[in-house]
Amino acid sequence: MTDLDSLKKLVRENGYLYTKDVTSAGIRREQLKKYLDEGGLIRESRGIYSFADSINDEFVLLQSRCKKGIFSYGTALYFHGLSDRFPQMVSMTVPKTYNVFYLKEELFHVEFHRIKPSLWNIGIIEMVSPQGGKIMVYDRERCICDM
Known part of the structure; x- marks a missing residue:
C-alpha cells in the first residue's frame, strides 16, 4: 500500500485530512509536502487538507x-x-x-x-x-x- 492510499484511508467522513491524523498514523509530513507539490492535495488551512479530486463542504x-x-x-x-x-x-x-x-x-x-x-x-x-x-x-x- 502506498502512502497515498494510506492518506486516503485517513480522510475523515467530512472529507478532510488533518495533519494530526497523518502524523499519528506514522506518515511523515514530507509526504504531505510531496503530494501538495504534485497537486494531489490542496491545503485548505493550517493542518487541514483535501484531495484535489474531491468536492468539499x-x-x-x-x-x-x-x-x-x-x-x-x-x-x-x-x-x-x-x-x-x-x-x-x-x-x-x-x-x-x-x-x-x-x-x-x-x-x-x-x-x-x-x-x-x-x-x-x-x-x-x-x-x-x-x-x-x-x-x-x-x-x-x-x-x-x-x-
Missing part, C-alpha cells in the same frame, strides 16, 4: 477552522428552512473567551457573534449541510430568540 471547513463556532442567526434560519435566501454574511456564534482574531482577517465573509460562555451551548443541534456534511447549528427556537 465549505460549512464543514468553517467549523473545522473555528472549533467552537456554531452557525447562527440568518445562516441557521436558512438551514432550518425558515428563510428562502442565503445570507450574504455567514454568521457564527462563539464564546466571548474564544479568540477569533486570526480568523476575522482570513474569513471576511463570516460574521462572528460573541456571547457569554454559559449561554453559548444552549440549543446546539447537529444538522446536515446543503453539501451533505455534519455541522453544528442552533435550533429553531434559539435562532428566533437571537433575531
